[in-house]
Amino acid sequence: MRMVLKRISIQNFKGCKEREIEFSDKTAIRGINGAGKTTVADAVMWTLFGKDSTGAATFDIRPKDQDNNDIDFVEIRVESVWDVDGKELTLVKTQKQKWVKKRGSENQTFEGNENLYEINTIPKTEKEFKAYIEAVIPEEVFRFVSNTNAFMSQKPADRRKTLFKLVSDMTDTEVLTTDPKFHPLAEQLAQFTFEEILSRDKKALSENKKRLAEIPARIDEVSKSIVEQDYSAAEARLQTLRDQLASVEDDTSDASAYEQVNQLKDEVARYKGELQEIERGANTKITKARKDVQCKIIDIDQELTRLISQVSADEKQIENIRSLITGNEQRLYKLGEDYKAEKAKEMPEGSNLCPVCHQEYPESMKGNMRAAFEAEKERKLAEINLNGKSVSENIKSYKALAIGLEGRVASGNNRIDALKTDKLNLQVELETLPVSADLSRNDVYLAAESSLINAEGNLQIALNMTKDADARKQAVIEKRKAIQSEIDAMNRILSGKQTIANARARVEELKAEQRRLSQDIANTEKEVYLLEEFNKAKVNLLSEKINAHFKVIRWKLFERQINGGYNPICEPLVNGQAYSSALNSGHKILAELDIIQALQRIYEVSVPVFLDSAERINDFNIPHMDCQLITLSVTEDPELKVVNE
Incomplete structure (x- = not known):
């Protein structure tokens, strides 16, 4: 293009x-x-x-x-x-x-x-x-092939990636065939990339070296815990104690006394249960009678609350109605006064005179004016009369309502007094009812009570008989505890013998791990070196392909390190002189133009090149x-x- x-x-x-x-x-x-x-x-x-x-x-x-x-x-x-x-x-x-x-x-x-x-x-x-x-x-291609500074302004690592993308890649198999020393890598390179293998090996090296460096301190720490002791005396004492423990008599006498105590405890519990059952049956009727009276008292209290609330509301309503009656009576009185005043009204003096010329109106006009005055007066009187009738009806209605409410209040108060009397009678009745049953004449109850007293007496006698047996048994227990405590002490002493044996075995394990890690590190370092050599060979072959596209410059893609390894770089050389440090400005332009021409050939494009400075x-x-x-x-x-x- x-x-x-x-x-x-x-x-x-x-x-x-x-x-x-x-x-x-x-x-x-x-x-x-x-x-x-x-x-x-x-x-x-x-x-x-x-x-x-x-x-x-x-x-x-x-x-x-x-x-x-x-x-x-x-x-x-x-x-x-x-x-x-x-x-x-x-x-x-x-x-x-x-x-x-x-x-x-x-x-x-x-x-x-x-x-x-x-x-x-x-x-x-x-x-x-x-x-x-x-x-x-694409923008990146245009920048690289048109701007002389664009490619070299990249970081060396990015320049390397770009260069390697520009040439046809070389398979690992091709590189493996260049030198027999690379053959051990063939199997791994068939499964993983070079970068994956190298990353894995370097991680393994770092971890194994860290673990290897920790082992001497771990061996020293375990070795310090190995302290030689003579355990023969402790072993002999342990055997003696075990014999003593076996010879201690376990006093199992008086077993029948303990059995009798248990039987008597069961008997006492049975009689107590019988007494409770008799008491529960006798108290059921009394409890029901008391509960019936209490329920009636509760019902009366609820009815009293309702009636008192109703009477209070009615009394408040009566008070409001009386206020309304008083207000309406006052209004009716005022309407009567208004009626008298309106009835006494006459046409004002001078109403027959013209206010402008002060002459009397014609007779026809004066007649009309009087008729209008009388008509307005009649209208107002009729209106006052109508309002008076309405107010009178209201007063009558309010008085009737008040009388009805007063009757209901009186009836409510009578009912309240009657309920209070009923409640008082029920409270007296409740106080006369017994709280619990009187079983002093109940033959079944008295017989069970007598049996309980006898059983409790027999139980106390049996308990006294077992006290001596308990003392003997406790002495045996204390003796066995003392012997077992000393046996535990001997076992703790002898556990050190096994601890030392375990410590010696752990030291040998750590030494074996030390040898294995050292060998693993050596093998991995050998493989890392071989991988670096393989990569160098591959990059050298790629470098030849890359440099074939350039006329003025050659790319230096590796730099040998002091330790013998190779550090990846990407530095263009002109007649063996480095672009970044040894070239003058003129030669730098020649190098940049050579890069531009090579990139245009590789990308198969021809675009304008802007050469600044x-x-x-x-x-x-x-x-x-x-x-x-x-x-x-x-x-x-x-x-x-x-x-x-």
Whole structure:
């Protein structure tokens, strides 16, 4: 795939207000620092990927005024025209500010930027635009093959990964066949990767070395617990004590006395149960009679509570009705006074005179005025009379209601007095009822009580007989305890003999583990060394493939360590000189261009290469490039100068 940048139009991008640049296969852009050389490269990358020429996603593209403040309300627009495999591709990216005037505010508020995209004059969404560019060339590939600094700006480990991904990988089987010493690794490499085996072995080495370092201290700790002693005296004493324990008599006499005690205890318990059963049966009737009286008292209390509450409510209602009667009587009296006053009203003097000219009204008008006065007077008298009748009816109704309630109150009070009398009689009846039954004349109860007294007497006699037997038995128990205590002491002493034997066995186990760990460490170290040699051989073969793509540089991918091992690195060399430390700026450019050309061949692409700081090398030293080359050079030209060759 070949990409050629034909033209770019820039408006309000960073420090460039408006500029259009035509490009050829080799274009030189020159000018003093700040003239806008890097701005051109940034505009290209921003259009394609939304980043600057260094790969930074966050950078300021809005133009500034003399005080370095953003210039608002202008559109930023970059249009680039490309030739992609012979077909013209026009890309346009425009950034607009979003200004919103909120309700009630006179000023507009900035709410962010909005990017608009076009491909060949057709508007696209951001997602569609990015997908299209990704299909043409991925961002990472474009950066590596267009920017001379992009690849070398990676960490060495990342550079190695990228290089190894660029060439066809080599199988472990191919490397195994290069040297017979690698054959022991064949079985493991068939199941696991090189990295998995190496990681496992290094972990095992670390763990085994740590365990091996701990063993001497563990052996020393166990050895300190081995203290030699003579255990023959303790063993002889233990045997004597065991013989004594076997010879101690276990006094089992007087067993019949203990059996008699148990029988008498059962007999006493049986008689007590019989007495309780008789008492329970006799008390059942008494309990029921008392409970019946108590239930009646409870019922009376509940009825009293209800009646007292009802009488209280009725009395309160009577009081309210009397207040209403008094109020209505007062109102009726006032209506009577109002009626008398209205009845006595006459037309006011001077009502027949005109208030303006002070002359009498005509007779016809005076008649009408009197008729109107009399009619209004009759209307008011009728209204007062009607209200008086209504109030009188209310008084009559309230008095009737009060009389009814007073009768119910009297009836309730009579019922309350009667219930209180009934309750008092029931309480007297309850006090006369016995709490428990009188069994002093119950022959069955008296017989059981007599039997209980006899059984308790016999039990006490039997208990006295067993006291002597208990004393003899306790003496035997104490003697056996003393002998057993001494036997336990001897066993504790003799347990040290087994502890020492166990300690000696543990020391031998630790020494065997020490020998095994030492051998495991040696075997693992041998395998790690072989793995490193295998990896070196594999990387050397890969290095040959990688270096075959480069003309100026060779990649140094390993560095020998003091301990004989190899440290992975990724350093380009030019004539044996390291890029990072020994090359001058001109040779660094040659190395970077060689990397660019090799990557373009490997990726099978041809895209424009932006060579920044091109003043570091003479034009005649710039190698021939199979792609478009755009050089950015610092010169004394005060304005940006574009030269197409």
